[in-house]
Amino acid sequence: MSEDLAIQLNMVTKEYTRNSMRIPVLENLDLDVCRGEFLALMGPSGSGKTTLLNLIAGLDRATSGDVIVDGLNLSNLSEAQMTKWRADHIGFIFQMYNLIPVMTAQENVELPLLLQPVSRRERRRRATTALKIVGLEGREDHYPRQLSGGQEQRVAIARAIVTDPALIVADEPTGDLDRTSAQEILELLESLHRDLEKTIVMVTHDPQAAARASRLLQLDKGKLVGDEMQTAPIRPGSVVA
Amino acid sequence: MKYLGYIFRNVRRNILRTILTIGSIGISLFLMMLMLSFLSINATVSETLKGSNRLISMSSQGFAVPLPIRFVEECKAIPGVEHASPLAWFGGSFKEEKMPFAQFGVDADTFSEILYDRKVPAEQLKAFQDDPAGCVIGYKMAAERGLKIGDPLPLKGAIYPIDLDLTVRAIYECKPTEDGRALYYHWKLMEELLKSKNQGRMAGNAGVVYLRLADDANEAEICRKIDAMSLNSQNPTRTMTEDAFVSQFAEMWGDMRTMITAVGFAVVVSLIFVSGNAMAMALRERTTEIAVLKAIGFTNGRILGMVLSECVIVAAIGGLVGALGCKLLFDVVDVSTYTAGGLPFFFVPWRTAMFGLGVSLVIGFVSGLFPAISAARLGVIQGLRKVV
Ligand SMILES: Nc1ncnc2c1ncn2[C@@H]1O[C@H](COP(=O)(O)OP(=O)(O)OP(=O)(O)O)[C@@H](O)[C@H]1O
Ligand SMILES: [Mg+2]
Numbered sequence: 001m002s003e004d005l006a007i008q009l010n011m012v013t014k015e016y017t018r019n020s021m022r023i024p025v026l027e028n029l030d031l032d033v034c035r036g037e038f039l040a041l042m043g044p045s046g047s048g049k050t051t052l053l054n055l056i057a058g059l060d061r062a063t064s065g066d067v068i069v070d071g072l073n074l075s076n077l078s079e080a081q082m083t084k085w086r087a088d089h090i091g092f093i094f095q096m097y098n099l100i101p102v103m104t105a106q107e108n109v110e111l112p113l114l115l116q117p118v119s120r121r122e123r124r125r126r127a128t129t130a131l132k133i134v135g136l137e138g139r140e141d142h143y144p145r146q147l148s149g150g151q152e153q154r155v156a157i158a159r160a161i162v163t164d165p166a167l168i169v170a171d172e173p174t175g176d177l178d179r180t181s182a183q184e185i186l187e188l189l190e191s192l193h194r195d196l197e198k199t200i201v202m203v204t205h206d207p208q209a210a211a212r213a214s215r216l217l218q219l220d221k222g223k224l225v226g227d228e229m230q231t232a233p234i235r236p237g238s239v240v241a
Numbered sequence: 242m243k244y245l246g247y248i249f250r251n252v253r254r255n256i257l258r259t260i261l262t263i264g265s266i267g268i269s270l271f272l273m274m275l276m277l278s279f280l281s282i283n284a285t286v287s288e289t290l291k292g293s294n295r296l297i298s299m300s301s302q303g304f305a306v307p308l309p310i311r312f313v314e315e316c317k318a319i320p321g322v323e324h325a326s327p328l329a330w331f332g333g334s335f336k337e338e339k340m341p342f343a344q345f346g347v348d349a350d351t352f353s354e355i356l357y358d359r360k361v362p363a364e365q366l367k368a369f370q371d372d373p374a375g376c377v378i379g380y381k382m383a384a385e386r387g388l389k390i391g392d393p394l395p396l397k398g399a400i401y402p403i404d405l406d407l408t409v410r411a412i413y414e415c416k417p418t419e420d421g422r423a424l425y426y427h428w429k430l431m432e433e434l435l436k437s438k439n440q441g442r443m444a445g446n447a448g449v450v451y452l453r454l455a456d457d458a459n460e461a462e463i464c465r466k467i468d469a470m471s472l473n474s475q476n477p478t479r480t481m482t483e484d485a486f487v488s489q490f491a492e493m494w495g496d497m498r499t500m501i502t503a504v505g506f507a508v509v510v511s512l513i514f515v516s517g518n519a520m521a522m523a524l525r526e527r528t529t530e531i532a533v534l535k536a537i538g539f540t541n542g543r544i545l546g547m548v549l550s551e552c553v554i555v556a557a558i559g560g561l562v563g564a565l566g567c568k569l570l571f572d573v574v575d576v577s578t579y580t581a582g583g584l585p586f587f588f589v590p591w592r593t594a595m596f597g598l599g600v601s602l603v604i605g606f607v608s609g610l611f612p613a614i615s616a617a618r619l620g621v622i623q624g625l626r627k628v629v
Pocket of ligand 1: 016017018025043044045046047049050051082130169
């Protein structure tokens with residue numbers, strides 16, 4: 001049954017211990033995400049969105065319960081295995097773009113490919129393609145500081161898709177951008193979902209951003225309080241800016 | 242290898258900090274090379290003199306106490322001794338120079354037999370032997386003072402109340418690890434002047450006695466024989482091989498060596514702190530970046546390797562500048578020219594330079610360990626949460 005499921009959470013609990021006090025962050029979460037879904041995750045600050053995203057992306061471990069991504073139960077992996085798995089399966093997009101400042105756009109995009117058994121020429125070719133997809137042809141040799149925030153985030157997206165991962169996680173990818181740049185980034189994510197059939201999990205505070213997704217999850221105090229399919233995502237152009 | 246580009250970018254990232262680290266390591270290693278080379282000179286000389294088949298016999302009270310000239314003949318009578326010559330230190334001044342170069346009174350007839358490694362053309366040797374006031378000088382000294390065959394070379398006595406008015410009759414060549422600045426004159430000339438101008442006072446002294454053996458088979462045996470022969474005379478001797486004689490000078494630096502080693506060790510430790518601190522500071526600024534690298538799949542081991550390589554590269558550049566720079570500099574510049582004969586030559590042996598380079602690698606590695614391990618152990622989540 002889990003064949004077409006990209007993500008499966010079974011009774012997932014995550015708690016932190018501070019001074020021998022247990023702080024529950026996620027409680028008994030159940031969730032199934034199909035392949036190719038574009039998931040938006042909303043909720044008040046501190047509700048556990050980032051924590052949940054980290055579990056799905058294999059950056060953190062659940063205190064109990066199973067996190068199954070692409071049919072693989074992550075709780076069974078060692079830390080080194082998990083790192084390797086992330087390199088092959090996950091594309092990361094961060095709020096602060098997090099590009100390497102001493103590398104050009106091209107080199108930043110090539111970075112994840114260094115971990116793959118790929119020739120130098122192939123690395124170059126794939127990175128160029130990825131930059132083309134995000135609309136940054138001709139910017140290959142620019143350093144992050146020579147790019148606008150929106151452009152930096154597009155480089156980051158190119159870096160996230162260059163290894164062709166099944167799952168892309170984005171934690172407030174438009175949180176630091178102006179409205180116009182945010183629109184562009186969202187359109188890009190949408191097209192990754194639509195044209196490349198990527199599964200995307202995006203945390204956002206912005207209802208307009210969430211409206212782009214095919215499915216909207218609401219998280220509050222570590223519990224899922226809303227889960228709705230958005231069959232007709234708002235198309236670009238119809239958004240009132 | 243494919244990460245090397247990134248590592249080098251990181252090295253250049255905070256260029257001032259990198260230059261300061263390289264500078265500290267470079268300068269310290271440069272000075273360390275100087276001290277080590279200085280200490281190793283006598284050892285190097287001693288090493289090259291092994292198997293020279295030469296002995297030096299001096300007074301048991303030290304080489305400053307002269308042996309009587311008849312002792313030279315007594316030594317010659319000992320089986321295995323081929324040649325023997327006085328070797329008398331004149332210590333005069335030349336023109337304005339107080340301690341210009343070593344000056345030895347020798348037996349001109351055996352000069353080329355005993356000092357066979359001072360290469361003199363046959364006709365020059367003959368000219369020297371034929372002129373009682375002739376002298377042989379080293380090629381370095383000749384070059385530095387512009388002296389040619391036939392030039393007068395007056396030496397004003399300092400220890401002795403006589404002056405030697407010498408003429409350059411021969412110029413010797415020698416290996417770069419030998420003294421190319423010495424002067425040899427006829428011992429007999431000094432003897433005659435002391436007799437005629439100083440009522441014979443201070444005359445009849447050989448200084449030390451320089452011996453050439455047929456082979457090195459019985460060196461120790463012959464040394465013992467000579468010392469036994471003189472044991473009950475007025476001038477008991479201490480006889481040793483030439484290399485042992487030279488290493489005595491190295492031993493004079495023995496205490497110094499311990500101290501310099503201790504100082505050198507302290508310097509290395511403090512360099513480890515300097516370099517480690519610079520690296521730790523650099524990494525602090527890169528916390529988020531390292532977390533991102535880990536998130537996208539860089540393993541802890543890879544991060545460890547990259548940080549260590551960065552540290553080793555910076556330290557190695559310091560080592561190249563300091564150790565190899567020092568070596569190459571003193572290959573080009575001969576500082577012994579400026580030491581008024583205090584040092585016959587000065588150079589930084591390859592062995593010492595390589596040692597310095599090795600020390601820099603160790604500094605890089607050890608200083609990188611702590612920052613590298615903490616970078617490798619950095620939690621991805623904590624690193625990503627940290628807002629820089
Ligand atoms: N290492 C930790 N130790 C203790 N508590 C933690 C730790 N990390 C996160 N938390 C707590 O977990 C809760 C959820 O944090 P999380 O970052 O997932 O929230 P969020 O929904 O992403 O919030 P925001 O919208 O502000 O990004 C918060 O109350 C936070 O304080
Ligand atoms: Mg968050």
